[in-house]
Amino acid sequence: MFEIDLKDFFKEAVGSVRNFRVSGILQKKIQPFLVDKLDVKGEISVKRQENSAVIVGQIDYKVQASCDRCQKDFTFRNHQAFTKYLSDEKLRHLKFGQYPLLDDIIESIILNKPIAIVCKTGCRGLCSGCGADLNEESCNCSESDHIKNNPFIVLKRDNHGSTEKENFKSQNRQPTKSD
Ligand SMILES: [Zn+2]
Numbered sequence: 655m656f657e658i659d660l661k662d663f664f665k666e667a668v669g670s671v672r673n674f675r676v677s678g679i680l681q682k683k684i685q686p687f688l689v690d691k692l693d694v695k696g697e698i699s700v701k702r703q704e705n706s707a708v709i710v711g712q713i714d715y716k717v718q719a720s721c722d723r724c725q726k727d728f729t730f731r732n733h734q735a736f737t738k739y740l741s742d743e744k745l746r747h748l749k750f751g752q753y754p755l756l757d758d759i760i761e762s763i764i765l766n767k768p769i770a771i772v773c774k775t776g777c778r779g780l781c782s783g784c785g786a787d788l789n790e791e792s793c794n795c796s797e798s799d800h801i802k803n804n805p806f807i808v809l810k811r812d813n814h815g816s817t818e819k820e821n822f823k824s825q826n827r828q829p830t831k832s833d
């Protein structure tokens with residue numbers, strides 16, 4: 655499903671290109687998503703270089719997630735790109751000439767996850783005083799209870815399995831807007 659045909663690609667001239675479309679359900683539990691089914695679509699381009707090949711992938715995916723601010727379930731969508739280099743040595747030894755993209759796709763999704771998963775830009779979240787959903791109602795608590803991005807919710811999420819290494823990586827990235 656996430657395999658591309660690179661049979662005898664190492665024999666082709668420098669500069670030649672193969673294009674692929676991939677799509678399917680990726681079954682993998684990735685924190686903090688709610689389910690282990692990610693609907694992935696991608697466009698993959700592989701270009702011959704001197705003694706190697708470069709894979710450039712563009713991936714769109716959607717998955718059920720819970721908003722870090724208001725805690726509602728919603729469909730999270732993301733678009734991202736990845737680049738991978740393959741030596742001719744590696745190309746020569748592909749099983750049936752098929753290159754499995756699965757690990758590259760998973761790695762790219764993990765590395766490009768936004769720090770905060772929010773249902774919409776400007777989600778007002780829950781009041782930390784009374785728990786009201788501020789997207790739907792106002793309450794009588796003070797403004798200081800209406801913290802836009804309640805840090806305790808994020809902490810709660812991180813305690814559920816993300817590794818420190820993952821957190822360190824994601825802190826260096828800007829959140830991606832979901833639509
Ligand atoms: Zn929300």
Ligand SMILES: [Zn+2]
Pocket residue numbers: 781782783784785786793794795799
């Ligand atoms: Zn309140």
